[in-house]
Amino acid sequence: MKNKYYILILLIFIMIFFGCDKKKVNKLNKSEYIFEAPISTEKIPDDVVWLTNDTDPIFSSPDAKKGGILRGYIINFPNTFRTVGPDSNNSFRSYILDNQLSLINLHPNTENIIPELATHWAFDKDKKTMYFKLNKSAKWSDGMPVTAHDFAYTLEFMRSKHIVAPWYNDFYTEYIDKVIVYDDYTLAVKATRAMPDLHFFVGISPTPRHYYSKLDENFVKDYNWKIVPNTGPYNITKFKKGESVVFERKKNWWGENLRYNKNRFNVDKVIFTVIKDTNMIWEYFKKGKIDVFPLYDPEYWYKKSDIPIFQDGYAVKLCFFNDTRRSPQGFYLNQDKDIFKDQNVRYAFAYGMNVKKVIEKILRNDYYRLEHAYVGYGKYSNNKIKARRYDLDKVEYYMKKSGWKRGDDGIWVKNGLRFSVEVSYSLDSHTSRLVVFKEEALKAGIELKLDKLDGAANYKKVMEKKHDVAYWGWSTNERPSYWQVYHSDNAHKSQTNNITNTDDPELDKLINKYRNSISEKERIELSLIIQEKLHEICAYVPTFMMPFGRQGYWRWWRLPEIPATKNSETSFYLDDSAFDPFGANLGGRFWFDEKLYKDIIKKMKNGIKMDPVTIIDKTYKMDNIK
Amino acid sequence: MKIKFNPLTIKKIKRFKSIKRGFFSFIIFILLIIFSCFAELFINSRALIVYYNKKIYFPTYGKMIPGRNFGLAYDFETNYRDLKNKFKEENNGNWVMLPVVPYNAYENDFKEGAYPPFPPSIKDKHYLGTDKSGRDILARLFYGFRIAIIFSFSLLLINYFIGISIGCIMGYFGGTFDIIFQRIIEIWSNIPFLYVVIIISSIIEPNIFILILIMVFFGWIGMTWVMRTMTYKEKEREYVLSAKSIGCSNVRIIFKHILPNTISIIVTYAPFSISSGIVALTSLDYLGFGLRIPTPSWGELLQQGWSNLSDYWIAGSVIIAMIFVLTLVTFIGEAVREAFDPKLHTIYE
Numbered sequence: 012m013k014n015k016y017y018i019l020i021l022l023i024f025i026m027i028f029f030g031c032d033k034k035k036v037n038k039l040n041k042s043e044y045i046f047e048a049p050i051s052t053e054k055i056p057d058d059v060v061w062l063t064n065d066t067d068p069i070f071s072s073p074d075a076k077k078g079g080i081l082r083g084y085i086i087n088f089p090n091t092f093r094t095v096g097p098d099s100n101n102s103f104r105s106y107i108l109d110n111q112l113s114l115i116n117l118h119p120n121t122e123n124i125i126p127e128l129a130t131h132w133a134f135d136k137d138k139k140t141m142y143f144k145l146n147k148s149a150k151w152s153d154g155m156p157v158t159a160h161d162f163a164y165t166l167e168f169m170r171s172k173h174i175v176a177p178w179y180n181d182f183y184t185e186y187i188d189k190v191i192v193y194d195d196y197t198l199a200v201k202a203t204r205a206m207p208d209l210h211f212f213v214g215i216s217p218t219p220r221h222y223y224s225k226l227d228e229n230f231v232k233d234y235n236w237k238i239v240p241n242t243g244p245y246n247i248t249k250f251k252k253g254e255s256v257v258f259e260r261k262k263n264w265w266g267e268n269l270r271y272n273k274n275r276f277n278v279d280k281v282i283f284t285v286i287k288d289t290n291m292i293w294e295y296f297k298k299g300k301i302d303v304f305p306l307y308d309p310e311y312w313y314k315k316s317d318i319p320i321f322q323d324g325y326a327v328k329l330c331f332f333n334d335t336r337r338s339p340q341g342f343y344l345n346q347d348k349d350i351f352k353d354q355n356v357r358y359a360f361a362y363g364m365n366v367k368k369v370i371e372k373i374l375r376n377d378y379y380r381l382e383h384a385y386v387g388y389g390k391y392s393n394n395k396i397k398a399r400r401y402d403l404d405k406v407e408y409y410m411k412k413s414g415w416k417r418g419d420d421g422i423w424v425k426n427g428l429r430f431s432v433e434v435s436y437s438l439d440s441h442t443s444r445l446v447v448f449k450e451e452a453l454k455a456g457i458e459l460k461l462d463k464l465d466g467a468a469n470y471k472k473v474m475e476k477k478h479d480v481a482y483w484g485w486s487t488n489e490r491p492s493y494w495q496v497y498h499s500d501n502a503h504k505s506q507t508n509n510i511t512n513t514d515d516p517e518l519d520k521l522i523n524k525y526r527n528s529i530s531e532k533e534r535i536e537l538s539l540i541i542q543e544k545l546h547e548i549c550a551y552v553p554t555f556m557m558p559f560g561r562q563g564y565w566r567w568w569r570l571p572e573i574p575a576t577k578n579s580e581t582s583f584y585l586d587d588s589a590f591d592p593f594g595a596n597l598g599g600r601f602w603f604d605e606k607l608y609k610d611i612i613k614k615m616k617n618g619i620k621m622d623p624v625t626i627i628d629k630t631y632k633m634d635n636i637k
Numbered sequence: 638m639k640i641k642f643n644p645l646t647i648k649k650i651k652r653f654k655s656i657k658r659g660f661f662s663f664i665i666f667i668l669l670i671i672f673s674c675f676a677e678l679f680i681n682s683r684a685l686i687v688y689y690n691k692k693i694y695f696p697t698y699g700k701m702i703p704g705r706n707f708g709l710a711y712d713f714e715t716n717y718r719d720l721k722n723k724f725k726e727e728n729n730g731n732w733v734m735l736p737v738v739p740y741n742a743y744e745n746d747f748k749e750g751a752y753p754p755f756p757p758s759i760k761d762k763h764y765l766g767t768d769k770s771g772r773d774i775l776a777r778l779f780y781g782f783r784i785a786i787i788f789s790f791s792l793l794l795i796n797y798f799i800g801i802s803i804g805c806i807m808g809y810f811g812g813t814f815d816i817i818f819q820r821i822i823e824i825w826s827n828i829p830f831l832y833v834v835i836i837i838s839s840i841i842e843p844n845i846f847i848l849i850l851i852m853v854f855f856g857w858i859g860m861t862w863v864m865r866t867m868t869y870k871e872k873e874r875e876y877v878l879s880a881k882s883i884g885c886s887n888v889r890i891i892f893k894h895i896l897p898n899t900i901s902i903i904v905t906y907a908p909f910s911i912s913s914g915i916v917a918l919t920s921l922d923y924l925g926f927g928l929r930i931p932t933p934s935w936g937e938l939l940q941q942g943w944s945n946l947s948d949y950w951i952a953g954s955v956i957i958a959m960i961f962v963l964t965l966v967t968f969i970g971e972a973v974r975e976a977f978d979p980k981l982h983t984i985y986e
Binding site: 289290309313314315368372373375403407417419420421439442443445446447449450453454455456460461462463464465467468 | 700701703711712713714743744745747752753769770771772839840842925929930931943944947
């Protein structure tokens with residue numbers, strides 16, 4: 012009897028393991044179809060000028076050595092390794108995408124174009140087309156060569172309905188017209204219309220056509236946990252769902268000796284372990300089980316890091332100033348709400364936000380006032396604009412101008428309407444700032460009701476434009492993109508980025524002109540005017556910027572003399588930081604010093620202390636801050 | 638009018654009084670509640686009395702008095718601590734009387750050159766220190782206590798009202814009604830309560846009424862089972878039979894005859910329901926699904942304490958306060974149970 016059960020259980024197990032496996036293998040191999048783009052009969056015009064870049068400064072260190080393991084963390088295990096389709100827009104995706112190189116990239120400090128998969132490029136006169144010559148040694152991680160067909164396949168792939176990614180479907184239809192293949196290693200990417208900064212759009216990545224074969228409706232399901240061949244220095248070699256992911260450096264990676272890749276991507280392995288709680292991550296770091304921890308929060312930088320590992324010099328505190336595009340953080344006023352339809356009320360609101368006090372008292376004076384929404388865009392930024400400072404007299408002036416009076420509790424009232432607005436936000440760490448805003452606004456006669464929602468719920472609320480005020484921040488683009496955030500095309504409807512419902516005919520005209528212009532000079536001029544106009548409309552009240560990145564790391568890690576690039580920053584994860592392991596444009600600059608490691612471990616064991624090390628690098632400090 | 642107690646009730650009260658630990662806990666607890674009802678008089682940023690230019694003001698309750706009224710150059714609420722210092726300096730007979738703790742639960746008290754949280758200090762009158770935003774912890778504890786008590790008492794009343802009514806009816810009538818309701822309750826109690834609360838409060842920011850409503854939605858079940866069994870047992874007794882035979886209505890029998898005989902059970906459960914109400918609110922606040930920020934709350938303090946363990950006074954104060962209050966309630970509960978022990982007095986024999 013017992014034996015029978017055992018056999019049954021065994022059978023079930025066998026069925027579970029092998030049954031499923033077989034099915035998947037069958038599916039993936041079901042066709043031998045390999046995409047092939049038609050070879051163009053036309054020739055590349057003779058008069059195009061082929062460009063390359065082998066003169067920009069190198070940003071790695073010649074002292075770098077290969078080896079070592081970097082141990083990082085992720086808060087949640089990703090729901091999928093796909094980079095397109097449902098659930099793919101998670102924070103882990105950037106680690107995968109960073110290892111998918113593009114045709115070209117931008118130098119992190121000079122922001123000139125540098126070669127990546129292409130060695131040379133050329134612009135057509137039509138301002139729509141860019142030609143590329145591929146690096147013939149470029150290979151996929153499975154050894155297949157990267158050819159022009161792979162780029163043509165990207166278009167086919169990204170436009171497919173089967174990937175269930177409307178945004179990509181749209182982008183690759185609306186912006187990219189076609190990829191023309193001249194031969195295996197020469198191609199052109201053509202945009203749908205002439206546009207400024209063409210190279211931001213047409214420098215696409217290849218997609219391994221030999222790997223995907225023909226897409227079908229099972230794509231989303233089949234490719235959830237597939238490790239797709241890539242062209243970058245690392246790829247996933249091991250993972251345990253819910254626990255960890257291991258990236259390993261490729262032996263003899265094809266791009267290792269390219270000018271801008273030399274002495275970069277040094278560690279052998281990068282391991283990301285799932286740790287669900289920030290406090291726990293900090294504890295792991297203190298124990299040395301995690302190598303790098305973000306210290307951008309003043310509380311960590313000044314107080315929590317005041318512990319033996321830093322005092323005794325076993326770990327290093329690094330602060331690097333940067334000069335990059337600043338996320339427009341602050342209060343977004345919904346002008347579809349009656350109260351904010353009045354410009355005077357918006358001005359009063361802006362004058363009633365005591366940003367200075369929050370910076371001084373909560374943020375330990377080390378954040379800076381953000382002056383407007385587009386700081387850090389170089390010539391495109393209008394540095395003359397200054398944000399409205401806390402000023403109770405001005406609040407009073409503007410409120411009285413619109414006929415408001417102070418009520419019994421000191422809050423402004425007019426026709427039964429109180430100046431009491433909900434501020435929607437979702438991050439815990441913002442609470443301590445907002446309670447100060449609230450108390451200070453009370454003095455100005457403005458009541459802020461703090462509405463802390465879970466991230467997804469907050470996003471939904473704001474996207475449906477149901478908020479009064481959103482305490483919000485956008486990510487940045489290479490150039491200011493005004494249309495999505497301030498054009499009336501996107502006002503008064505849900506799921507668009509115009510969360511202030513700005514609807515101003517004059518502004519629309521300027522934005523249209525800016526969008527359609529392909530002259531850089533004109534665009535810059537327009538950009539400055541638009542920013543002035545936005546300041547005048549005052550639907551957004553800027554708060555802070557953090558013009559630096561800060562990290563703590565164990566001392567056996569080494570960085571080049573200038574520890575970060577102009578565009579490095581610190582986010583919660585490693586990407587774009589000084590310890591970005593993969594980022595093609597600025598990552599992989601650090602290395603593991605084995606000798607130092609042994610030395611420090613010995614000293615720690617014997618309790619020998621060293622001098623504490625705090626590195627403050629001001630190479631890329633912005634000119635207009637103290 | 639003098640309230641006449643049933644001799645049995647008097648006996649129970651006497652017995653309760655004789656259990657010293659429970660009785661004193663009860664007195665302390667009641668004092669705490671009374672004290673918290675008038676917390677504005679003890680812990681508040683508004684002054685108790687201001688004497689200014691031969692006029693007396695009582696700012697505690699009522700309208701906000703702008704600074705301009707006291708010769709200050711602003712239109713927002715007077716800062717009475719500053720006013721006191723100012724009057725002292727001027728020395729023209731004006732004076733301000735501040736409460737013992739001159740801070741409310743919301744205001745941020747910052748210092749020059751230092752950053753919150755600040756440790757306890759008698760000089761600054763932050764007797765338990767401040768939290769991460771410079772708010773007085775004692776004030777937040779106390780106002781938080783008041784909210785927690787209001788919350789758990791209202792929760793208790795509504796839960797018991799619904800639970801007892803339905804439970805009694807189920808037990809008394811039995812039959813189909815009983816069976817249907819049993820199944821409904823079984824299904825109901827399988828809804829994961831915490832998830833529902835989390836989902837709802839992530840969509841809307843709940844205020845105290847909504848939160849009570851959500852909690853009641855699941856909380857009434859517990860009492861029904863107990864009351865159903867009790868009523869089942871009681872309705873077979875002779876006194877119910879005799880009440881029936883003289884023509885009492887069902888409502889009268891349930892509420893006049895059966896309920897008083899089951900009261901000992903209800904009373905015994907009550908203190909524990911109070912403590913579970915406090916714990917529920919605290920844990921929801923701790924998880925960030927509770928009342929609207931910046932409502933003073935123990936859960937939020939606990940959360941701050943956990944993320945700033947080195948600032949011991951935050952976690953310390955709230956943990957001690959919780960232990961203290963919950964112990965009080967447990968002692969009361971214990972004493973009540975003992976006082977109402979049916980082995981000592983029964984009504985029907």
